[in-house]
Amino acid sequence: MLKIKNLHAGVEENEILNGINLEVNPGEVHAIMGPNGSGKSTLAAVIAGKEEFEISEGHIEFEGEDLEDAAPEERAHKGIFMSFQYPVEIPGVSVTNFIKTAINESRKARGEEEMPANKMLKLIREKSELLEIDRKFLSRSLNQGFSGGEKKRNEIFQMAMLEPKLAILDETDSGLDIDALRIVAHGVNKLRSKDNAVIVITHYQRLLDYIIPDFVHVLQEGKIVKSGSKDLALELEDKGYDWLKDEVVPQ
Amino acid sequence: MGSKHTENIDLREKLVSSFLAFQSHVDVDHPVHDIRSEAIRNFEIKGFPNRKEEAWKYTSLGKLQKIDFSIFPKKVNALEYSDVKQYFLHEMDTYKIVFIDGIYSSYLSETTHDGVDICLMSAALTKPIYEPIIELYFNKAAKGEDSLTSLNTAFSKEGAYIYIPKSKAPIKPIEIIHFATGKESSLMLQPRNLIIAEENAELQIIERHQSLTSNDVLTNAVTEIFAAKNSIVDYYKVQNDSSNASLIDNTYISQKQGSAVHVHTFSFGGNITRNNLNFYQDGERIDSTLKGVTILNNKQHVDHHTLVHHQQPNCESHQDYKGIYADKATGVFNGKIIVDEVAQKTNAFQQNNNILISDDATINTKPQLEIFADDVKCSHGCTIGQLDEEALFYLRARGIPRKEAQALLMYAFANNVLESVRIPELKLRINKLIAEKLGVHLGFDL
């Protein structure tokens, strides 16, 4: 589904990603862990198509197509979704109007009709119940004045509404208490199927108790320095990242 | 081209000499006529303002003065309601004071004398029963030295007259609409409005100038609003006129203790629009609110000059103007706040935020603070920027294409000024106008 080969990317002369290789197949859950500043958010943003980052080498393929020239909205239309580490506050646009617009723009791009209002309402009700989101919340301005936890839950609500093929969750667990974490994990697990995949970016093992990964990768200084099974996450929790500094980079 | 441009016509001279003819149509023995005569003298001396004056640095009336405007409407023109329905807030019931080419249209209007007076300036300026009120209020808030105000005063004859007695409130909002039919190739209009809200009175007004063709129209309007103790006045100006219609709007508001006057100005169209919005606070615990949304494209020009004069302690003023400028549009915001020495504990807030979406668009924004009291809270800020790239990426990452995402952000940027619009039907209308003006279908009902 997603194939990243020797990806180098950065801002101007500053290289942030130095040769990432990653393959994600349908049905899989991959966890990416790593210290602050190692390039996790950059990787997520590059996959989502953020134009600020320049790709100097390597490429990203999604379902066999090179993503190089695809605009962020086109990637979204293909089924790529990124849950933002820092969701942007947009005063004046309600959560509901935002999600309706997003869904209908995606449908339009695929040559489909707009979703009928009653179906949209039903979907909103269903997904907000799944994520235990108060209906009043949906008429508020997007992310404005939301707590950290509310922002993250709102991201997952959007994911549930859009039903992407590939979901990249960038530190969705930070700012969540244990109850919220469970709710969010439940929302993510609901989406999982043999046809779609999830990349979970996290600092902590905690979230991985609920969203169980098939693979765990460690990112350091813009490189994947180690990959393994879910046990690697436990090991990292125990030992931290420093011991990996001496590891040989897998080719 | 509908307009006649001739080199030797001087609009000032034409206006001054027209005053003689004008006098034969009004009662020269009425006390107001002395005020008119003095006003024409002031205009004759001062003439039109020019760009050497600081207040007119960015707005030129030069081209307009070359047009051979008709000063008096020649004949009564009629309009069918169905043809102009779209310009009314027809989604709801309203009182209506409607003028066609400067002449009152009883056919399109709905006035009342039932407990409140919602009627005509021509009646107020001629009928003896109104004389005491006219003597008390007429031209008392308007600034006599301003030449364009003087020009309007000299020719004051018609407009809206609204008087709301103590503790009364009309049962529905009042629409004041001026249509220009274009039957005259170029027409100058000078409506004069007087609005009085007595103690505890409350009212809502929506004002609109609408030219129906591309012929030249120049409107030089003066509105005086008197808000007595604890009264509440909401005034909405909808400026979405055709590309050859220019407007100079001079609004003077005199407020007494505990009153609240909110003026919203929505500027979406027209050729040259100049808004001189002046608030004078004469009492304590006064709230003056000035809000504006300006969205311009092509070569449209809007100049907002606001003044809030705090003359008493413990009052507030809130100014929030948002502007979006595309193509070669130009905007001006000049916000003047005066706080007199006695006006302690004044809380004056001013904000002007602008987005330029083309390299050829310009905005000149300037706060002008003259503060003579020491215990005041006064904040002001202005920004000129482009759209937030982070926010754009967020929307695009959710599948909203760049153009729609930009429109959505601009809509959101302008939209928070609408929160204080207290007529839901109007709010919806303005929302639609904003979407239309931004040229997008937002994928949801606004």
Ligand SMILES: Nc1ncnc2c1ncn2[C@@H]1O[C@H](COP(=O)(O)OP(=O)(O)O)[C@@H](O)[C@H]1O
């Ligand atoms: N827009 C940017 N401009 C310059 N440097 C950036 C930018 N975004 C990220 N970086 C740098 O790239 C590195 C990786 O950042 P990031 O991907 O956010 O790390 P992580 O998510 O792993 O904490 C950091 O050193 C950060 O300062």
Ligand SMILES: [Mg+2]
């Ligand atoms: Mg990060």
